[in-house]
Amino acid sequence: MKEGCIKVHAPLSAEVARSLACGQRVCLSGTILIARDAAHRRMAEELSRGESLPFDPVGAVLFYGGPAPTPPGHAIGPIGPTTSARMDPYTPVLLRLGIRGMIGKGKRSPEVVAAMREAGAVYFGATGGAAALLARSVKAVVTLAYEDLGTDAVCLLEVVDFPLVVAVDARGNDLYEQGRAKYINGPDQTAKEL
Amino acid sequence: MIHTNQVRNLVEVLFRRAAVELPDDVESALLKAGDAEKAEMGRAILGELVQNERIARREGIPICQDCGLAVLFMEVGQEVCFEGPGLMSAIDEGVRRAYVRGFLRKMSVQDPLYERKNTGDNTPAIVHLTTVPGAGLKLIAAPKGMGSENASSLSMLRPGDGEEGVVRSVLQTVDRLGANACPPLVVGVGIGANFERAPLLAKRALLRPLGSRNPDLRYADLELRLLRQINDLGIGPAGYGGTVTALDVHVEFAPTHLAGMPVAVNLCCHACRHAEGRI
Numbered sequence: 001m002k003e004g005c006i007k008v009h010a011p012l013s014a015e016v017a018r019s020l021a022c023g024q025r026v027c028l029s030g031t032i033l034i035a036r037d038a039a040h041r042r043m044a045e046e047l048s049r050g051e052s053l054p055f056d057p058v059g060a061v062l063f064y065g066g067p068a069p070t071p072p073g074h075a076i077g078p079i080g081p082t083t084s085a086r087m088d089p090y091t092p093v094l095l096r097l098g099i100r101g102m103i104g105k106g107k108r109s110p111e112v113v114a115a116m117r118e119a120g121a122v123y124f125g126a127t128g129g130a131a132a133l134l135a136r137s138v139k140a141v142v143t144l145a146y147e148d149l150g151t152d153a154v155c156l157l158e159v160v161d162f163p164l165v166v167a168v169d170a171r172g173n174d175l176y177e178q179g180r181a182k183y184i185n186g187p188d189q190t191a192k193e194l
Numbered sequence: 195m196i197h198t199n200q201v202r203n204l205v206e207v208l209f210r211r212a213a214v215e216l217p218d219d220v221e222s223a224l225l226k227a228g229d230a231e232k233a234e235m236g237r238a239i240l241g242e243l244v245q246n247e248r249i250a251r252r253e254g255i256p257i258c259q260d261c262g263l264a265v266l267f268m269e270v271g272q273e274v275c276f277e278g279p280g281l282m283s284a285i286d287e288g289v290r291r292a293y294v295r296g297f298l299r300k301m302s303v304q305d306p307l308y309e310r311k312n313t314g315d316n317t318p319a320i321v322h323l324t325t326v327p328g329a330g331l332k333l334i335a336a337p338k339g340m341g342s343e344n345a346s347s348l349s350m351l352r353p354g355d356g357e358e359g360v361v362r363s364v365l366q367t368v369d370r371l372g373a374n375a376c377p378p379l380v381v382g383v384g385i386g387a388n389f390e391r392a393p394l395l396a397k398r399a400l401l402r403p404l405g406s407r408n409p410d411l412r413y414a415d416l417e418l419r420l421l422r423q424i425n426d427l428g429i430g431p432a433g434y435g436g437t438v439t440a441l442d443v444h445v446e447f448a449p450t451h452l453a454g455m456p457v458a459v460n461l462c463c464h465a466c467r468h469a470e471g472r473i
Contacts, residue, residue: 023434025235066299067259067299068256068259068261068297068298068299069297069298069299071253074253074255077255077256077259077297077299078250078255078256078258080258080259080260082260082341083341083344083374105374105376105433106341106371106373107373107374125433125434127239127243127246127432128258128376128432129243129246129258129339129463129464129465130242130243130245130246130258131246131250131256131257131258131259132246132247132253132256132257133242133245133249135255136249151299163242165235165434175435176373176433176434179233179235179428179434179435179436180373180429180430180433180435181428181435182428182435183232183233183428183430183435185425185426185428
């Protein structure tokens, strides 16, 4: 996956985020933030109380992932993406605050894609179930906020050449739709109801 | 006489093995898929998956960070007598040791609705116990992640819905959320029995070696038809588009009520993890 990949730095600049296109392979280096369900719920609660996020959101890249415990001799345990759709309800408000990248697996809601277009943000797919491989690109992990959430705390992750695919670009092009459209064969079974 | 400490020790060994070593038939299916896949991106993803699986095996680390709920199939010979601590607590102790000592991620939360506090040791195990003739004991550890469980389904079809109804139910399940379930998938289908047994048939179907067919030729043909039609959906590896959406489809069936035809579809990600052992 390293061949033919575009080197991208995180946090993301507005120009780079808008330049990436659906279906491109990306090697991401820099600092990203781990946040999953409980952290998203906490962020939403704090924002609704008028408080601010525990990090600078502008250009930030959120990774919906979690590591297994670190085995002896490793920097981090196997780490991979979780299903992004669970974060969809919390995402548009974060995009409006400046989040420019998200890393996860699976489709996003139309609301998220619309908010991405407005914000000029990118959604990257990491390969689900490739956690042993992905962990090799992680150099360091530090807890940043919400420590009381334990394994669901927000963490800073230092990554080098983290292998990703542009799954939805800032114009709203969606690889889950467009990639599939090329290979669907025969009548679309999907429209029929049981 | 089997001491429950033997069961505990075997449970630990099997869950640690299942998390780290993908069964050989699944690895060969991924390699074959790499040859068959027409999409370049799909081939690259399949290459990553094989590479990942080999790193996990070599370094003794989990294939996936979702180390799954601890599902255990247990076949007990009816002549077996157990001695020692309670069987179910011995199984849970084996799970606890596997997940703590094996550096596996603990996925289980105590209360599903309110606190959702992690149990800290991945207990309790979900145990499916059957009795068989003889004096032996067979265990299959089948840890299961939630990405693919969340995409699974149960439909209470009418008898008249027939094969077309079954096919539609399976295709709709894969179509709706298959991309989120880490394809290429292994698809387990359980037809018949009742509301609680059909999903168990579907789950058991995931344990069959990939490439094996149902001994009933009609169901074997149905498996091949479903595999072809699932792959025609175009979802592909990681959902990025491609010709390999499923590695295989296994159908299991059981007698049912004259007024119904339950159909359960249990999706499994490409990491179709299970490990078997005997006492």
